[in-house]
Amino acid sequence: MRLFSTLGAAVAVLGALLVASPAQAAAPAKTCVINLSAGNTMTCHTTFTKAVAAATGGYITDAPDTAGKALTDRSFQGRLNETEKVKSHQATTAQAATVLSIDYDGTGTGGTSFIWSGDNGCTATSTDVDYFVNSMPSGWNDRVSSNLTYANCWVNYWEHNNHTGSSTGYAGSRNNLGVMNNQASSERWS
Numbered sequence: 769m770r771l772f773s774t775l776g777a778a779v780a781v782l783g784a785l786l787v788a789s790p791a792q793a794a795a796p797a798k799t800c801v802i803n804l805s806a807g808n809t810m811t812c813h814t815t816f817t818k819a820v821a822a823a824t825g826g827y828i829t830d831a832p833d834t835a836g837k838a839l840t841d842r843s844f845q846g847r848l849n850e851t852e853k854v855k856s857h858q859a860t861t862a863q864a865a866t867v868l869s870i871d872y873d874g875t876g877t878g879g880t881s882f883i884w885s886g887d888n889g890c891t892a893t894s895t896d897v898d899y900f901v902n903s904m905p906s907g908w909n910d911r912v913s914s915n916l917t918y919a920n921c922w923v924n925y926w927e928h929n930n931h932t933g934s935s936t937g938y939a940g941s942r943n944n945l946g947v948m949n950n951q952a953s954s955e956r957w958s
Contacts, residue, residue: 799835799880803865804899804957805887810906816881823883824851825865835870835881839916849918868899868921868957871912875944882908889919890957894938899957903929913949916941925952 799819800812813819816838820831828847832838838845851866865885873879882905890898898921903909917923917940925948927933936948938958945952 801883803885819883823867823885866919869915869917869923872914873911875913877914890921894922894958897956901955909953910950912952914943921957924956926954927951928953
C-alpha cells in the first residue's frame with residue numbers, strides 16, 4: 769500500500785508540474801528590410817505590411833499582412849514592381865525606395881521573408897553589378913531557398929562570403945535554389 773501511495777503522490781506532483789508549466793508561445797515571425805543604398809541598416813517588423821512600408825519609404829502602406837497573401841495579390845505585386853517608375857514620375861515619392869527582391873527561407877516563396885531595397889532598380893544588363901552584399905544579415909546565412917525579384921533585377925547567390933564558392937548565376941524569381949538551397953552567404957543584384 770505504501771508503494772501505491774508513493775507512486776500516486778509522484779504522479780500527482782508530475783501532473784501538477786506539467787499543468788503549472790505554460791507552453792512557450794512561438795515568437796511572431798518578423799520580416800526584415802535592408803536598403804542597400806542607405807548604409808545597409810536592417811530594420812525588422814512584426815508584419816509584412818509594415819516591412820513593405822519601410823522598404824518602399826512609405827509609398828506602399830497597404831500591403832497584405834503576410835508574404836503568403838501578398839503572393840496572390842496581383843495588384844500588390846504590380847505596384848511593388850512599379851515603385852521605381854512611379855517614384856521617378858511623382859515628386860511626392862522622390863524619397864521612396866525601390867524593392868529589388870524578397871528572399872524566402874522556404875521553397876516556393878514560402879516561410880519567413882527578407883526584403884532588399886535600393887534607391888533605384890537594376891540596369892537592363894546582367895554583366896554589371898548594381899547592388900551587392902558581402903555577407904548575409906544576421907539570421908539569414910545559409911537560409912534562402914527561393915526569391916522574387918522586382919525593378920528589373922536578377923539575383924546571383926554565392927555559397928560563401930565575399931562572392932566566393934559556388935553560385936546560382938543571375939536569374940529572376942525562383943521557386944527553388946536547387947543545390948544552393950540553404951547555402952547562400954552573399955548576394956549580388958544586376
